[in-house]
Amino acid sequence: MILQVKDGNYFYKKAKNPDAQKLLYANDINFELHPGQILSILGPNGAGKTTLLKCMMGLQDWKRGATLLDGEPLSNMNSKEVWTKIGYVPQASSMTFSYSILDLVTMGRAVYIRSFAQPSKKDYALALEALDSVGIKHLAEESCTSVSGGELQLALIARTLVAEPEILVLDEPESHLDMQKQKIILQTIKRLVKEKGLACVINTHYANHAFYLGDKVLMVAKEKPVITGSVSEVMTEENILNYFQIEVKRLRHELDGQVYETVVPTYFGNDTY
Numbered sequence: 001m002i003l004q005v006k007d008g009n010y011f012y013k014k015a016k017n018p019d020a021q022k023l024l025y026a027n028d029i030n031f032e033l034h035p036g037q038i039l040s041i042l043g044p045n046g047a048g049k050t051t052l053l054k055c056m057m058g059l060q061d062w063k064r065g066a067t068l069l070d071g072e073p074l075s076n077m078n079s080k081e082v083w084t085k086i087g088y089v090p091q092a093s094s095m096t097f098s099y100s101i102l103d104l105v106t107m108g109r110a111v112y113i114r115s116f117a118q119p120s121k122k123d124y125a126l127a128l129e130a131l132d133s134v135g136i137k138h139l140a141e142e143s144c145t146s147v148s149g150g151e152l153q154l155a156l157i158a159r160t161l162v163a164e165p166e167i168l169v170l171d172e173p174e175s176h177l178d179m180q181k182q183k184i185i186l187q188t189i190k191r192l193v194k195e196k197g198l199a200c201v202i203n204t205h206y207a208n209h210a211f212y213l214g215d216k217v218l219m220v221a222k223e224k225p226v227i228t229g230s231v232s233e234v235m236t237e238e239n240i241l242n243y244f245q246i247e248v249k250r251l252r253h254e255l256d257g258q259v260y261e262t263v264v265p266t267y268f269g270n271d272t273y
């Protein structure tokens with residue numbers, strides 16, 4: 001499925017001045033994403049990354065422009081149609097309900113279960129399969145309150161996958177996780193996108209993760225034009241300085257046929273403070 005955002009823009013009404021309509025993005029947002037591609041969205045706090053995801057999925061209506069799925073405006077679809085096509089993993093929050101992990105993931109089948117009906121054996125089997133695909137089937141009977149943040153994040157990804165979406169949207173899925181859990185989350189996302197041919201949009205605060213995930217980057221900051229392009233086009237030292245006010249060096253290293261690319265802040269190489 002091809003995901004397109006055409007001329008999208010948004011403004012929030014301000015309590016102090018409800019008539020002001022200052023657009024959040026300095027220029028309208030345009031991008032197109034094909035099956036098997038990942039778009040990383042990068043920008044400073046408050047730049048509008050979460051708002052972009054919400055507008056893109058129809059949780060908030062674009063004030064300008066539209067989202068199209070295979071050329072059809074999302075605004076023409078009912079919510080069931082939208083949520084069978086799009087799977088959304090919001091920013092992690094701690095669970096206060098003691099569902100089992102299996103029940104949590106089975107809830108992801110809700111779009112396929114008739115009102116007041118119980119999940120079927122097939123729904124539970126698919127939930128177990130989704131847990132297996134993110135590597136935590138062994139936690140199926142654990143309570144959501146007793147697993148770690150990383151394990152819960154993987155369960156939330158499984159809950160999204162069980163609805164068999166064609167587009168996967170994740171809001172900072174690797175935040176608050178240790179490096180090993182980040183690795184599991186990123187590898188799982190990349191593998192699932194390639195195996196299932198999903199189009200994936202991911203908000204991240206980690207420049208290096210955009211390099212790892214590959215494909216495309218959209219960079220946004222207040223009062224700056226939104227830029228989109230390939231990782232190597234967008235993740236330049238100049239753009240990172242302009243959009244994040246931080247000087248970096250972009251490093252490329254080849255070892256045993258592998259290419260490692262990353263950016264390192266120059267203050268790391270400087271012992272004055």
Ligand SMILES: Nc1ncnc2c1ncn2[C@@H]1O[C@H](COP(=O)(O)OP(=O)(O)OP(=O)(O)O)[C@@H](O)[C@H]1O
Pocket residue numbers: 012013024043044045046047048049050051052
């Ligand atoms: N419900 C709201 N009402 C008014 N303003 C809002 C609302 N939600 C967000 N904003 C403002 O819109 C701007 C963009 O917010 P958004 O949450 O999209 O940014 P973000 O890039 O995702 O930030 P972060 O990286 O900190 O999560 C911010 O200035 C924020 O204060």
